[in-house]
């Protein structure tokens with residue numbers, strides 16, 4: 053893409069997206085700029101990816117055709133007030149903050165502005181991200197296509213209505229954390245059973261990766277796939293019965309509802 057891309061915030065999510073975009077070769081490093089308040093982290097990404105860096109958010113505002121605001125939600129008003137007079141007329145502002153509505157961003161710019169609200173996730177770094185995308189009315193179809201292309205360069209992307217963004221945060225934005233806990237717990241049990249820890253992580257993570265691929269690539273119902281593993285009177289059904297007894301399903305559902313609720317509260 054010949055446009056110029058800017059990141060404000062060089063944290064976990066900003067770096068994950070930048071890594072994904074550079075690995076996929078969507079933007080040349082010289083067409084990317086990132087700002088943050090921490091010089092050390094900026095120097096590290098310049099070293100790793102060859103992108104432009106700055107300690108001044110206004111440099112990102114002046115350079116970029118598309119700006120991804122990759123800072124914590126509570127910092128958005130401050131960041132926007134600092135760049136609003138320096139952004140290009142036709143700039144596209146991409147927001148990724150949990151609980152930040154498109155209208156909040158529009159109001160803070162105090163003018164008609166193109167906004168795309170996205171909820172990505174950190175597996176972007178390894179090209180397996182999941183992003184939900186919602187454009188504001190001012191964004192053209194071509195511009196939306198460009199944004200989809202960026203987010204599809206490091207994983208899958210779906211366009212959704214804005215009222216689904218809280219639920220999306222739970223099912224794909226935050227969910228890698230629940231999956232890491234599951235992998236950690238499986239590995240701990242394997243270590244308890246005598247498997248060396250490094251092998252335990254590989255085995256648990258590869259089982260999660262393979263199972264996810266089965267769901268995505270066979271199109272089969274997860275329940276049917278579970279049944280294919282569970283031999284009558286065998287080992288798997290013992291584990292499944294214990295998970296049901298301990299409320300595994302319900303723990304996941306309750307956790308995700310808490311996540312969605314928190315995202316809604318943050319939107320107020």
Ligand SMILES: NC(=O)C1=CN([C@@H]2O[C@H](COP(=O)(O)OP(=O)(O)OC[C@H]3O[C@@H](n4cnc5c(N)ncnc54)[C@H](OP(=O)(O)O)[C@@H]3O)[C@@H](O)[C@H]2O)C=CC1
Pocket residue numbers: 060061062063064065066087088089090109121122123124125127131148149150171172173174225226
């Ligand atoms: N992490 C995730 O998995 C996901 C995060 N998000 C969203 O992404 C956004 C960023 O999250 P995350 O990457 O985890 O956060 P991080 O705190 O890791 O990254 C934000 C970075 O911005 C820096 N920063 C603080 N103030 C400024 C400033 N004035 N100008 C420029 N940079 C500044 C922070 O420094 P310091 O640390 O000192 O504050 C930090 O380095 C959030 O809005 C979050 O809701 C969305 C989906 C997934």
Ligand SMILES: O=C(O)[C@@H]1CCC=N1
Pocket residue numbers: 150221225226
């Ligand atoms: O925990 C958070 O608030 C952010 C949003 C989704 C993932 N991390």
